Amino acid sequence: MKLLLIGVDGVRLDVALPAALARHTGFAEPDHPADPRFRAEEPAAPGPEMPRHEEPAAPTLARLLEGGEILPVWMTPPTDSGPGWASLLTGTTHEQNNVWWNEFVGHRLARTPDILSRIFFADPRSRTFAASTWDALVDASSAGPVIHQRVDQQAGGQHQLMKATDFSRGCHSADVQVRGHAAWVLNHEGPDASFVYFEGVDEAGHAHGAASPEYREAIAAADEHVRYLVKAVSERHEQLGEDWLIAVVTDHGHKPEGGHGEDEVDVRRSFLLLHHVGSEAGRERVRCVVTGRGPLRSEDVTPLLLELLGVTEARWEAGHEVGALHDTPSVGPTRNLDHEW
Template identity: 70%
Template sequence: MKLLLIGLDGVRIDLALPAVMDRVPGFAEPDHPADPRFAAEPVPAAQSPSAPAAEPAVDADPAAEPPSDPVAEPATAPTAPADPLAPTLARLVDGGAILPVWMTPPTDSGPGWASLLTGTTHEQNNVWWNEFVGHRLARTPDLLSQVFFGDPAARTFAASTWDALVSATSAGPVIHQRVDQQIGGQHQLFAATDFSRGCRSADQQVRTRAAWTLNHEGPDAAFVYFEGVDEAGHAHGSTGEEYRQAIRDVDEHTRYLVKAVSERYEQLGEEWLIAVVTDHGHKDEGGHGEDEVQVRRSFLALHAVGPDGAAERLRKQVADRSVLRSEHVTPLLLELIGVRPGTWQAGHEVGQLRDVPSVGPTRDLRYEW
């Protein structure tokens, strides 16, 4: 089975697919506490949800009789539920499964994707901010590299709007370069270059390249990343039409990729596992990085493209996985596509080095630059 992992940065699942919130209890509350260093600042009393609402001014005599009850209006028929913002994602989930994923703060993109794509914690990969200072990514191989290590004949592909995930000249990258495999065409990396309309044009460029490669070359494992929703959340917050439209846009990009691999199954019989994940949500006013529930809440949507019964087999495989953490995503995907990890384990005596401990920042402003 081949793998397509789609990363949608900054998507709030409660807005994209609100129906799953009631259907899947694990989306309600985080499964583990946050580090106090990355807690959100307290909400001012005037904005606190628990603050009592101001009483409206009343001019009438409180002793006066209430007005007579007018004739009751006829009850209106319930309106049909609005179409989901992400119909492609909804179709993937309806024909597959969705698992809650709770991110561990800091909920910035660098730490989030480093953990999701390598199957390691912040302490293991030492990525705490988007600057990637002091990272240990060379020692924590990404999902695509782990597929290659499992089978050196595997062909891998990654395309990203954010260069930190794939470009050798970035602060990262999270995805290993594996230059030898790039030279031979076995490992392809693509970073967007068209930012003429911000992430909207860059995402379209990534979609075009990824859809072609997936359809015509069918890599064994692929990761495709879109940033448009995160850009909209920072610029406009997550409650307005701009953010909602950005979700629609990346959902359409997702449809292109799903169509590309579905056609390969239709014509070549290749079975694919499609997975969709995000690294964080957004506060109502926009922004992330701390421990708010709507920011820490993520998801892993899974969908099997294959013969009759593939969906049911997938659901059985994940039936005992009620809630995940970010570092659980890569190991689960490897398990589902049948890739066995290597023998390396954290703490093995080979490769030990006395170094700066991976405990993260102290938050002491003298050392923040």
């Protein structure tokens, strides 16, 4: 089974796919408390009312959910993109990877390999691919990156990385560029595991708020990007018989007036949407593994995807000291404004 993991930044499920909230009782409220340092302050004035739509803003996601599965994912504040994607893509907590903000100060990403790397190291024959609008996920000269470079594998054609460069229309044009490149690679090369990331929804959330028509339109645009990618791998199943696991995840929601980073329920609520393209046996395997699962935390997403793929990692015996840090305790940021410059 091959993996296509699609990351769409800043998506509220109640806008994208409102009916999905009824699919799991775990969507109602967070499964774990937030650190009080990241508690949201009372707003000075009430935000705009969220418009009520029965129709999903994301028809492709709705179609993926038909015959697919969805699990709640509760993000652990701070609900910024850096810590969110670092946890989702490496299967580690903020304390373990030490990513707390989008600046990645003091991160331990070299010690917390991403899901693509873990798949590669489980079987070095596997080919991996990542494409992203946000450079911090894939670019060596960025603040991160979360996805490891693995230059040896790049030289050997086992690993490909692509970052967007066309920001002539902001994240919209960049997302279109990522979509075009990713759809080509998926369709023609069929990597064994891929991660493709879109940022336009988050940009619209910051600019206009989650209650705005622009936010809803941005989700529809991202949904169309997802459709291109699904089409690319579905064609490979149709013509080559390959089995594909498609997974869609987000890192946080947005407040009605826009913004995220703290502990509001609508900001912390994420989801993992799973859809299998291929044999009935593969679909049944996904259903069996997912059925009865409670809500996930961000760091549970990578282990679950590895389990679904059947990836077993080599490991030392429990209690080993390899890789253990004894020097710098991770305490996270103080939120003391004296340190803001």
